[in-house]
Amino acid sequence: MNRCANPDCVKDKFRVAGLGSVVGSVLGLLLAGLCLLNGAVLAGTAFSIEHQDAAFDIFRLDPGEEQQLRFFWKGPDGNPYGSIAALRQELASNGEDLIFAVNGGIYARDFTPLGLYVENGRTLEGLNRSRGGGNFFLKPNGVFYVTDKGARVVATDHYQPRGQVRNAVQSGPMLVVDGELHARFIPGYHSRHVRNGVGVDRDGRVVFAISETPANFHDFGTLFRDRLDCPNALYLDGKISQMYLPPLGRYAFWVWKPFVSMIGMTEQSAQSSVP
Secondary structure (H helix, E strand, O other): OOOOOOHHHOOOOOOOOOOOOHHHHHHHHHHHHHHHHOOOOOOOEEEEEEEOOEEEEEEEOOOOHHHHOEEEOEOOOOOEOOOHHHHHHHHHHOOEEEEEEEEOOOEOOOOOEOOOEEEOOEEEEOOOOOOOOOHHHOOOOEEEEEEOOEEEEEEHHHOOOOOOEEEEEEEOOEEEEOOEEOOOOOOOOOOOEOEEEEEEOOOOOEEEEEEOOOEOHHHHHHHHHHHOOOOEEEEEEEOOOOEEEHHHOEOOOOOOOOOOOEEEEEEEOOOOOOO
16 A cells, blocks of 8 residues: 655645545545635645554644644533534534544543543543553553643643643543653554544644554554654544544544544534625
């Protein structure tokens, strides 16, 4: 499969790299062109790369575009959306189109975020410093958050935001901490799953990644550190993870288990903009 090995080879926003066939690439570019004709303001760069014998899809924002990120948990009825498809439907009813989405951090058995969750400036769940089992408690865990000054990924013990936090989600484990891989990650470890995560690179750009094929924590962490140039990166979830990113052929139709928090970007529907 012919894939883009260098993230910098993608220059144009939403240009598709390495869909596996010329036909797939043409269709992706046509989709982006149609959006431009409809007056849509596209954000981010979508591309695919291979790393450690696994394939990954990437969505990287330009500096400042992190301000367009929106966090979602519950709909107007007070119930969790539960899926990207349900979120799309609700947004469409309000004249909005989903550009990008990914499931957020790990959640508790009562379908609430397991750690800190801030949505549109409101803290709905507090910071979780407790101990326990599972990936969330594989310390250090961390927080991905956005303020008017930009976005950061930090270990939970270093979470001391300056200014008003617009959106935040806590998850775990940290994949990369200050340029160093999580100390518990083992090369060649047998536990492999579809995984998604988020990092902020050295240029301040938010980078989301999801594996197309199962990967272990070590390989996922080195993807962010060595290929995406992120000195800090956070694991969001695995197994059930999905990404909505049409230019790379990702539509997230199926639901295995419900999601709780989701992170996305939207734009006004072309139909709603017609007088």
